[in-house]
Amino acid sequence: MVAFHHRWFLLGILLLAGCTKTTPVDEISVQASGVSLNDAVAPDLSDGWPGWRGPQQNGHAVGQELPTEWSETENVLWRTKVPGRGHSSPVVVNDLVLLATADDQNQKQTVMAFDRKDGSQRWETVVHEGGFPSSGELHKKGTNANGTLLCDGEHIYAAFLNSGKIIATAFDLDGKQLWQQELGAFNSKFGYAPSPLLYKSFVIIAADNRGGGYIAALDRDSGKIAWRISRPAVSTYSSPLVAEVGGRDQLLISGCDQVASYDPATGKKNWSTPCLAEATCGTIVTTDDKIFASGGYPKRQTVGLSADGKLLWSDKTKIYEPSMLVEGEQLYGITDDGIAYCWSTETGDVLWKQRLRGSFSGSPILCNELIYISNLSGETFVFKAKPDGYEEVSVNQLGADCYASPAAVDGQLFLRVGTQSGGQRQEELVCIGKPDTTKVSE
Template sequence: MKRSFSVVCGITVIGLATVGCGKRTPVVEVSVNDSGVTVEEIAVDGELDLAWPQWRGGVGGRANEDAATTSALPTEWNAESNVRWQADVPGRGHSSPIVVGDLVVIGSATETPAEQFVLAYDRNDGRELWKRVVHSGGLPSARAVHRKATHANGTIASDGVRLVTAHLNSDHVWATALDMEGELLWQTDIGAFVSKFGYAPSPVLYKSLVIIAADNSGGGYLVGLDVRTGEIAWRRSRGNVSSYSSPALVTVDGVDQVVISGGDRLASYAPATGEMLWETPCIAEATCGTAIATADRIYASGGYPEKETICVDGKGKQIWSNRTGLYEPSLVTDGKNLFAVSDDGVAYCWDAVDGKQHWKKRLGGNFSSSPVIAGGNVYVSDLSGNDYVFQAGAEKYQLVAKNRLGDDCYASPAVAGDAILFRVGVGQGAGRQEKLFCIANES
């Protein structure tokens, strides 16, 4: 497969990082003046249903409550009941499903053959419509990937015209764009990557840019690319720490920002230019969860080795914090309350304004998946395949249902109209098979 490399002039090499093996990966900073890329609004087909177009749905894991169908979402199911359809997923991946128009799209990977690929399924009946291999060979070695991780961790982002994904391959991070039929549009090497546990972040879309993070010990960076061409519009150095959070596009006090945790700080950047707006020392060296926001506040949690959940205003000033840490799962809010489920299975509800703890409940088990809010309920799955549905309320923890689809669940659910989509693992060891379930109330 032919790969296009972005070439820019008048740039400065900064942030040389020396890692344990002595490898250096210079970060080449690029400004929009260097690249000449113009950031513009992208026309979106008003008839196209962008139900859940990227990681966390693009709105921090909260479904569009304006859709009347959210009130019809199921709360109880198993592998035989309230299943609209199910489909086999080849390989392994933690890439969560997205829903765009009539497509459900995920990423996956196999080691034999060594391939990273994108799959599209029919939203109505689960038929596999196409599969596009974006990388053959070049997978990281086993020692460079965490035992829980895969070679397809990131969730795909779509503007309804393109599908954009990012992979670690051949010691670099590559951004790839496909059209809605799975044909390759462009592929760009966005930078070198020294892997400690693999690559995890998902891309996020802003106007005509796609923004991708790549924090690593060899020299981390945040990159904005022209989604139409794959040309690098800007690139910013982020230091020399391995961290795994995805960038989040938020609008706080009317200001668009890209916020990301990791490297012992929460940092904000202007999405059109990559210029840093502010950074606040907090949380931990390594984080996995994605920050979320309300109209006037930003929330983030992590991590390793320290633990902290923090709330800041739109300029990074701390409002409140506590010593609870979520490493893999992300937070979710309904605007009034902040909900969380920790890696070791404790659910929390805090007041979004002052951080007061309303309740705390041990669910048991372990969690990697992030919760979503829809129809007044929180939906979240554990690593044993149990799906919890509890009320998104502050008065007390109120379990609505505990369901089960498979034997494990790493990916996060997507909400689309009257249905919820889950990616789960069924079976164990060599016999394990990943499946995609569309859960909806039986008519």
């Protein structure tokens, strides 16, 4: 009996060790890879929604007017069924709306394209079959297609967790695979969340995880790794951002109990500032000279930093899953449990806060000084971005739930929602707009 218990004790240790297995990250420099940044390759995608948080990577939809009211029928231009599950938010480039999705039963991770004019499916490409993480390695709210796709106008880029690795894949606009690149091992605690980031001729992908985190930059045309740097062995979930702050381009990411800045051309660290929490989910937002981040788990904090990482102010509030917005001299955020905040970007003072309804996972967008954000019950709140108090414009019900964030192009709003019928959940892609906004930009 003692030997029996001893064997089970050893098995328990081995299982625990397997859960926390670390894998050393093989760092790659641009000198070693021979792949340098091409400054001339910077497509203009300002008239679309090419990736996570839109053309400026900050949730702003400029140069258009979006509808503020809709229902299951009013101002709905089209809606189409999306197979499987995913929190991948819509991406809109030219006449295509792009999504990633996952079929858990058959273990398929897929990239799909829909016609922007009528929602009809244009093509579907299976990227991976099999290799899904176990149910214990995925958060109950998560999916196997959390990350939003990226499109540079010629190629589409996806990053999936599969077979214990993060794998990046590129496609042409007809869904044909162009290249595929393994970025590194990934020890999953709750799944994989970050979205790819476009920076000139690079695609940049973060992969923080408890087995050993890393960020990698890939050449857009070949998929070859230009640089790869190591990060702490911590499970955290934020997507990176490249923004010009303090007169230089900075690659910024939160999580691992810090905010860190890197040179996006080389991966070299500029600075890191201890703050926030072990785990964060939201993407950093910036002004010309300031950086704002929030999170997380187990600590809760919202911070304002200078362009060189000096902590300017701190507030004991966490915006965990949704990302935040900056408009003028105000910072806006909605907590997971539905409290909207407005801070002064200069001082960190709370100018107002207002309880909304429900819980939130998706991130807000801003258009014409109006903030749009959907809750997990399928309600989209529209309210004014103003410093002197919360002013609601409308609340619009569509579907039964909404985990993804909206995209906005040419006066049209694109939402990925869940519907319920006969106890069965079905995801849909919905285009909201006024009847005169059906023209697709060339």
